[in-house]
Each structure stands twice: as structure tokens, then as C-alpha cells.
């Protein structure tokens with residue numbers, strides 16, 4: 001069939017494209033440019049530039065349904081609705097996270113050291129953890145709602 005007749009050069013090119021796209025399936029190999037294309041500007045600002053959304057700006061503040069909260073960068077599961085509580089801070093708050101989904105580092109952005117956390121899968125910034133949370137952990141994971149994707153349980 002004429003339609004599928006490719007010369008050797010075209011064929012090699014297609015092979016390279018296919019293997020490149022398979023290889024880049026790993027999210028953490030994405031470049032800054034890739035992230036800019038994938039995310040909306042406000043998501044990019046928080047996730048990749050460690051920005052903070054305005055308080056009370058997230059619709060997830062009032063989300064009370066049962067379900068899971070995923071990283072907007074890579075879809076990995078970070079929180080469940082059971083871990084969420086109303087902190088009154090204006091940011092979606094959780095007292096715990098799904099084991100292995102987050103990594104931590106200390107940041108000095110506001111002089112006082114804060115514990116920053118990010119997605120262990122794609123490295124995207126999510127928020128800060130404070131020690132004024134409820135039992136059983138006593139911790140408050142103060143998360144930017146814009147970088148969470150809520151999937152309600154059906």
C-alpha cells in the first residue's frame with residue numbers, strides 16, 4: 001500500500017519519536033519548558049516556583065465529599081478526604097498524608113524556618129507543614145488548593 005510506504009529516513013525518524021515519547025513518560029524528566037506547557041500559569045507558579053495562592057481562593061477549602069486529592073503535576077495520590085480538616089486558615093488543610101507521597105525540606109523564605117513539602121513523584125511544591133494541627137498527628141499540612149486535583153469517590 002502506497003500510504004504506508006516510508007523510506008528508511010522517515011522510518012528511523014518515527015522510531016526515534018516513539019522511543020523519545022516512551023522515555024519521557026517519566027514525569028521528573030520534564031524540563032521547565034515542558035512544565036510551562038503542561039500547567040496553567042497559576043499552577044506553574046505554585047508547583048514549580050514554590051509560590052503561594054491567595055488565602056480562601058481555592059474551591060477545595062469547602063470540599064467535604066469523600067475522595068482523594070491528587071498532585072496536579074503527576075496525578076499521584078497525596079491526601080484522602082479522611083485526612084482533611086477545616087483549619088480556618090483559608091488553605092485546604094490536612095493532618096496527614098499518604099505515606100511516601102511527600103518529601104520535605106526547610107525553607108527560609110520568611111526568615112523563620114518553615115518545613116516545605118513537595119510531591120515525591122514530580123518534585124512539585126505543595127505547601128508547608130506546621131505543628132498546630134489536630135490529633136492524631138498534631139500536624140497541619142497547609143496545601144495550595146490549586147495544585148491539588150480532587151477526585152470524588154463514586
Ligand SMILES: [Zn+2]
Pocket residue numbers: 071072073074075076119120121122123124
Ligand atoms: Zn506530583
